[in-house]
Amino acid sequence: MSTLTIQTGKNNPILRKKSQIIKEITEEIQLLAKDMIETMIKNEGIGLSACQVGKNIRMFVINPQISKKYQVFINPEIIKKSKKTDSMEEGCLSLPGEFHWIKRASKIKIKALDENGKQFKLKVKELWARTIQHEIDHLNGVLIVDKLLNSKFKTKSLKHL
Numbered sequence: 001m002s003t004l005t006i007q008t009g010k011n012n013p014i015l016r017k018k019s020q021i022i023k024e025i026t027e028e029i030q031l032l033a034k035d036m037i038e039t040m041i042k043n044e045g046i047g048l049s050a051c052q053v054g055k056n057i058r059m060f061v062i063n064p065q066i067s068k069k070y071q072v073f074i075n076p077e078i079i080k081k082s083k084k085t086d087s088m089e090e091g092c093l094s095l096p097g098e099f100h101w102i103k104r105a106s107k108i109k110i111k112a113l114d115e116n117g118k119q120f121k122l123k124v125k126e127l128w129a130r131t132i133q134h135e136i137d138h139l140n141g142v143l144i145v146d147k148l149l150n151s152k153f154k155t156k157s158l159k160h161l
């Protein structure tokens with residue numbers, strides 16, 4: 001196993017590209033998932049997407065401290081989102097030193113494939129739901145800095161100026 005280099009910067013083209021669906025889970029992809037888990041843990045991250053290590057494919061990993069059963073998510077899709085939202089301060093391994101309050105759905109239902117190609121569905125909430133939404137944003141080239149401009153909180157406070 002090896003530790004991978006993390007891509008950084010809000011204008012980094014790799015982080016801004018929409019990642020491609022994985023058509024076949026090869027040994028290379030399984031190895032990449034293992035290296036991503038090692039890289040995430042070493043950097044004290046709670047989630048890490050493939051684009052953050054330079055591969056624009058739809059896969060992310062979640063820290064085993066949050067996700068006991070599933071750590072590897074391939075071609076993930078959110079199939080349900082709660083109307084209820086929560087705001088919490090978030091950071092990102094690709095934007096060192098930046099922390100922003102981000103509003104996200106409190107609960108989500110997700111489907112994905114594991115590293116062996118087996119489909120699973122999960123209902124998750126709180127930090128786990130937040131992390132998955134953050135990682136899916138990565139797969140679509142979206143970073144936390146993009147969420148600030150769209151948030152209602154920001155619009156509201158601007159009106160008071």
Ligand code: CO
Nearest residue numbers: 091092093094
């Ligand atoms: Co991130």
